[in-house]
Amino acid sequence: MKKIDKKIYNYLKVRGWNYLWPVDLAKSIMIEGAELLELFQWQNLSLEAIKKDKEKVAAIKKELADVLIYAIEMSTLLGLDTEKIINEKLKIIEKKYPAKLMKKEAKKDSGSGEDSNYWKIKKNYRKKGL
DSSP states (O other), rough: HHHHHHHHHHHHTTTOOOOOOOHHHHHHHHHHHHHHHTTTTTTOOOOOHHOOHHHHHHHHHHHHHHHHHHHHHHHHHHHHOOHHHHHHHHHHHHSSSSSHHHHHHHOOOOOOOOSSSHHHHHHHHHHTOO
């Protein structure tokens, strides 16, 4: 991950973009995220169906790369250790949504977040401000 952080920082620096404002990067992340979401508009395809659609996968790769690059740009310009913040968040998520509990209610092809325990936990954490 450090290699990617450095590559992205150098990409920004040689263009004089290493002083971008975080608000502009946050806007760009959301704009590119909306473009990624647009690829799924009016569809509710399964994981297997999407994997079979080579054109869809190519478009997803392009938009997902844009989202990831902007996110890493923000992390890098703020002087954050991208790998560290991802690992820290994964630890929180693992504790917040225990695999045993989540898997018990998970249904194949149901999409994400449909499980009742997921929403109960999320609502409880929001009340606590976490």
